[in-house]
Amino acid sequence: MNSYEKAVLESIITKGANASQIAQMKGLDVSGIFSAIESLKEKGAVEAQAVETTLYELSAEGEHCVGAGLPEENVTRKAAEKNGCPLDALSDAERKIGLSWAIKKGLVGISEGRVKATAKGLEMIEKGYTLREKLKAKEHNDELVKRGLLVQKKVKDVVVRITPAGKKMLAEEPKEAGTGAIDKLTHKDIVSGGWKGKLFKAYNVSAAGEMPQYGRENILRRFRKRISEIFTEMGFEEMEGGLVESAFWNFDALFQPQDHPARELADTFYLKGPARIKLSKDAPISKVREVHLEKWGGHWSLDEAEKAILRTHTTAVSSRKLSELNVPQGKFFAIGRIFRNEAIDYKHLAEFHQVEGIIAWDKANFRNLLWVLREFYRKLGFEKILFKPSYFPYTEPSLEIHAYFKEKKMWVELGGAGIFREEVCYPLFGRYPVLAWGLSLERPLMIMLGIEDIRAFYRNDLRELEKYKEGTLTWLFE
Numbered sequence: 243m244n245s246y247e248k249a250v251l252e253s254i255i256t257k258g259a260n261a262s263q264i265a266q267m268k269g270l271d272v273s274g275i276f277s278a279i280e281s282l283k284e285k286g287a288v289e290a291q292a293v294e295t296t297l298y299e300l301s302a303e304g305e306h307c308v309g310a311g312l313p314e315e316n317v318t319r320k321a322a323e324k325n326g327c328p329l330d331a332l333s334d335a336e337r338k339i340g341l342s343w344a345i346k347k348g349l350v351g352i353s354e355g356r357v358k359a360t361a362k363g364l365e366m367i368e369k370g371y372t373l374r375e376k377l378k379a380k381e382h383n384d385e386l387v388k389r390g391l392l393v394q395k396k397v398k399d400v401v402v403r404i405t406p407a408g409k410k411m412l413a414e415e416p417k418e419a420g421t422g423a424i425d426k427l428t429h430k431d432i433v434s435g436g437w438k439g440k441l442f443k444a445y446n447v448s449a450a451g452e453m454p455q456y457g458r459e460n461i462l463r464r465f466r467k468r469i470s471e472i473f474t475e476m477g478f479e480e481m482e483g484g485l486v487e488s489a490f491w492n493f494d495a496l497f498q499p500q501d502h503p504a505r506e507l508a509d510t511f512y513l514k515g516p517a518r519i520k521l522s523k524d525a526p527i528s529k530v531r532e533v534h535l536e537k538w539g540g541h542w543s544l545d546e547a548e549k550a551i552l553r554t555h556t557t558a559v560s561s562r563k564l565s566e567l568n569v570p571q572g573k574f575f576a577i578g579r580i581f582r583n584e585a586i587d588y589k590h591l592a593e594f595h596q597v598e599g600i601i602a603w604d605k606a607n608f609r610n611l612l613w614v615l616r617e618f619y620r621k622l623g624f625e626k627i628l629f630k631p632s633y634f635p636y637t638e639p640s641l642e643i644h645a646y647f648k649e650k651k652m653w654v655e656l657g658g659a660g661i662f663r664e665e666v667c668y669p670l671f672g673r674y675p676v677l678a679w680g681l682s683l684e685r686p687l688m689i690m691l692g693i694e695d696i697r698a699f700y701r702n703d704l705r706e707l708e709k710y711k712e713g714t715l716t717w718l719f720e
Contacts, residue, residue: 246278251412258403287408313340315371318349318363326358334585351686390695466604473575481574483559488519490547494563496636497665507684511552520546529669552581556598564670575599595683611677657681
């Protein structure tokens, strides 16, 4: 009997236990315990039954909160100061996340622009935040799981119980190992040569070990592939464009005036190097300038148009494509990253994805646009699609696309679409009409998989991937 087998039998002499529990009690490797159980099972010394155990582990944000405190806890501590805390003294994350949770839980209140701790909040500070203690102990809590601070993990385990034969083996085991067979070869044995003349225990090489985790393709990457497959099936050709773009292709070519609010620093990332992107001679600069001066009036500046930015939408790819198109018609799509200067939280990122599409065809009409969008989402798995009138500066008419999520029993907006205005089409393409749309990539996937924190897509956590594998979108994990 080797040391692992002995450890198993000693641990279950009075009652059964899980393999993971035995490994923890004895301070041994769990894979070695699994092997010992298989060996004892073959000898009739134990009875074993496979089970599935649910464990909870800290997410990256959960680990941060264990050390730094939960957002509502930190807000309450600031609010407990004399005369409270001014609203503008809170960070963006504290205002957007911590404050709402603290108010919801009755820990703070707001009066005359100051956040003040309630009696309940003061009591929490004095006694400690119970929820934080639960997080630190990785104790199951629905709120912590829902907020993504604790991650549920299902692991395979084995419940093992000793048999009469096992009790007999343990009773007959010598108290001192003496010069019997050994099951471990240490560094000291090798260096000293003490291994010579020793009898080694045989290993059961057929025993099942713990299944290792293996790499998976990121969910977003797989979802992008599926969207690409659908548009290709529908006869579309993929178009590409750079992440760094000039304001001309991102704004001016799409008939957005140079004093449009979307160009303000609050929304757009302007670059310092290069600060400008010189427009090529092939760019329809004079045509775009002319339509701006005629329709918007005022002043139009080439310097403003050549400012270098991180693109705010993939529609910049469409504007370039139309200006390069030397045939009267075509169908194109793009899936790419876009950038907005937004505060980062569980719903927002400064970088995310957009699904772009255009159809250039002189016989195209609004009904064609509705059919294409409905068919695309049908192939993606959505049976109910709703269109609502909307407004976008470079399309007329414009609409919003809403899809019905059966599991959530709710309608969710997934993007916008319309027909490019003549002021966009003629300077770029010389023809009209052009159907266009811009759709969300992360949002529908978050709802379909029950993901509440958009940052989960970028953590590449295998535990997260395993959890989502149990959902309905099995093709994501094939």
